[in-house]
Amino acid sequence: MANNDLVFQSGRELAAMIKARKISPVELTQAYLDRIAALNPKLNAFITVTKDVALAQAKQAEKDIAAGKYLGALHGLPYAPKDILATKGILTTNGSKVTADWVPNYESTVTERLARSGAVLLGKLNLLEFAMGSGTLSGFGPARNPWHTDYSPSGSSSGSGAALAAYMTPLSIGTDTGGSIRGPASFCGIVGLKQTYGRVSRYGVTTLAWTLDHAGPMTKTVADAAAMLQVIAGHDPRDPTTSREPVPDYSKALTGNVKGLRIGVPKTYFFENQNPESDKATKAAIQKLVEMGATTVDVDVPHAKYAGSAGWIVAMAEAACFHEKRLRQKPELFDPVVRERLEAAKFYSATDYLKALRVRSILQDEMAKVFEKCDVMAVPGGSPASKLEPPETAKSDVKPGSAAPAFRGGNTFIGNMTGYPEIVIPCGFTTAAPTLPLTIGFYAKPFDELNLFRAAYAYESATDWHKKRPTL
Amino acid sequence: MKSKITEKPVSRRKMLQLLAALGITGPAATEILAQSKGGALSPEILKTANALIDQQFSDERLKVVTAALQRNLDQFQIVRDLEIDDSVEPAPIFNAKLR
Known part of the structure; x- marks a missing residue:
């Protein structure tokens, strides 16, 4: 296999080749570095490329594997996290001019665990400023969608979505406070997992909102997401919100068998206001799983429409509190949209915040009832990608002359508000030009990522949407 | 009746x-x-409210913040309008033990 073809293999395929010593981690890392050098000027997915670190880690992996010290499925595999995870001694910008020169003296738990598993750090990926910027005016300019470069890869894990879709890395870590893993997964046609709140440590991940933030896998395939979660999941004494729930062997879910799996299909909200093609592709994917042996059952989350607006109150109130000092000291360095949101949130009332938390209680109860009836709930992953916003309109959320609609929060915010896990995977492409990816999402009950992987892997194995490549 | x-x-x-x-x-x-x-809202209202949040904004900045906050309040209105039973307590964070 030519070196430049290696990048098109899945992480699992590459891991098998590394383990069998058919390829060297060094040649694999070099192949990705070459691809990054070729495509990053076009896509702006990477803020920092850690070439020397990557090659040194790859050489170490090669040496250890040759000595019989194989560490597991990620050993020698390159990855790149969103540049909001602290990496000791390596620039960590948070996508912001405010922290453009920050070199942490500590390591996030997630990147520490990945390093311990032998993964190779290719660099740090672009994002919307502090995971909430405009995308256009954030600190390092917008990442671009590889399917159409004048389209957005969504955010806030924009660089992760773009880099994966363009085969610039086989694995990534994104963060998700209202949909920032699953949105880019949807726009870019890749796999995004927001696992249960508390399943993965937030230590060393710059906060957007303490009670909503998650760091999770973004990959090309479901098996790769499972392999990454296996490594990063588990209790961390440095993050008191992490759970002591045992971490199961996720590979056991990768069977392709969905016989008897009960798929909940929501009667209201989740399929409303969707792009018709997203709706159609999602329903077709559910039908495919039914043909494979799953069953469907109607479910309902009656207060789902409140998740977005309530979630926004929680997110921005917590963000304004977290960024209070920086906002006082360096307001002019913030993306204008981020600054506007944080300054407005200073005026939110405690009553509004607490009412939003009462909505969270209602949503958690309703989601718990859903999973008394089913194993997974299937929803459209999101709308197809939209065009990048031009700089002149990206300066503010406010569009004069009309009232803003209630913030809907898509089909993702409910996962952050409730803590329930969701995986988003490709399930088609738009038929009208331009051709853009479509995705389906699966929710499960807390700590039941096994059923997410079971449903998602089975569907992925029976289709080839995830194998399609953008023309670059 | x-x-x-x-x-x-x-x-x-x-x-x-x-x-x-x-x-x-x-x-x-x-x-x-x-x-x-x-x-x-108006910038004048927020100017008065500045004291509550212990932060002073310039007049120019207040116009931006007023428009943004008004937009947010419009978006929140469905939450404010929602009537919640007295028995429902806030859930400050996801707690697996309660799920």
Whole structure:
């Protein structure tokens, strides 16, 4: 296999080749570095490329594997996290001019665990400023969608979505406070997992909102997401919100068998206001799983429409509190949209915040009832990608002359508000030009990522949407 | 039997919806809102409220923040309008033990 073809293999395929010593981690890392050098000027997915670190880690992996010290499925595999995870001694910008020169003296738990598993750090990926910027005016300019470069890869894990879709890395870590893993997964046609709140440590991940933030896998395939979660999941004494729930062997879910799996299909909200093609592709994917042996059952989350607006109150109130000092000291360095949101949130009332938390209680109860009836709930992953916003309109959320609609929060915010896990995977492409990816999402009950992987892997194995490549 | 009537002020959001239904949008709607008692904010109101949040904004900045906050309040209105049973307590964070 030519070196430049290696990048098109899945992480699992590459891991098998590394383990069998058919390829060297060094040649694999070099192949990705070459691809990054070729495509990053076009896509702006990477803020920092850690070439020397990557090659040194790859050489170490090669040496250890040759000595019989194989560490597991990620050993020698390159990855790149969103540049909001602290990496000791390596620039960590948070996508912001405010922290453009920050070199942490500590390591996030997630990147520490990945390093311990032998993964190779290719660099740090672009994002919307502090995971909430405009995308256009954030600190390092917008990442671009590889399917159409004048389209957005969504955010806030924009660089992760773009880099994966363009085969610039086989694995990534994104963060998700209202949909920032699953949105880019949807726009870019890749796999995004927001696992249960508390399943993965937030230590060393710059906060957007303490009670909503998650760091999770973004990959090309479901098996790769499972392999990454296996490594990063588990209790961390440095993050008191992490759970002591045992971490199961996720590979056991990768069977392709969905016989008897009960798929909940929501009667209201989740399929409303969707792009018709997203709706159609999602329903077709559910039908495919039914043909494979799953069953469907109607479910309902009656207060789902409140998740977005309530979630926004929680997110921005917590963000304004977290960024209070920086906002006082360096307001002019913030993306204008981020600054506007944080300054407005200073005026939110405690009553509004607490009412939003009462909505969270209602949503958690309703989601718990859903999973008394089913194993997974299937929803459209999101709308197809939209065009990048031009700089002149990206300066503010406010569009004069009309009232803003209630913030809907898509089909993702409910996962952050409730803590329930969701995986988003490709399930088609738009038929009208331009051709853009479509995705389906699966929710499960807390700590039941096994059923997410079971449903998602089975569907992925029976289709080839995830194998399609953008023309670059 | 007497019907129970609850008098509730018309929110800015609802007012805008009503105006749109009457075909009044854009600057005309904004002007009507400004003259109404529909809960519209102004930089002057926020200037007074500055003391509550212990932060001073310039007049120019207050205009930006006012517009952004008004937008947010419009977006929150459905949450403010939601009637929640007294038995429902806030969930400050996801707690697996309670799920």
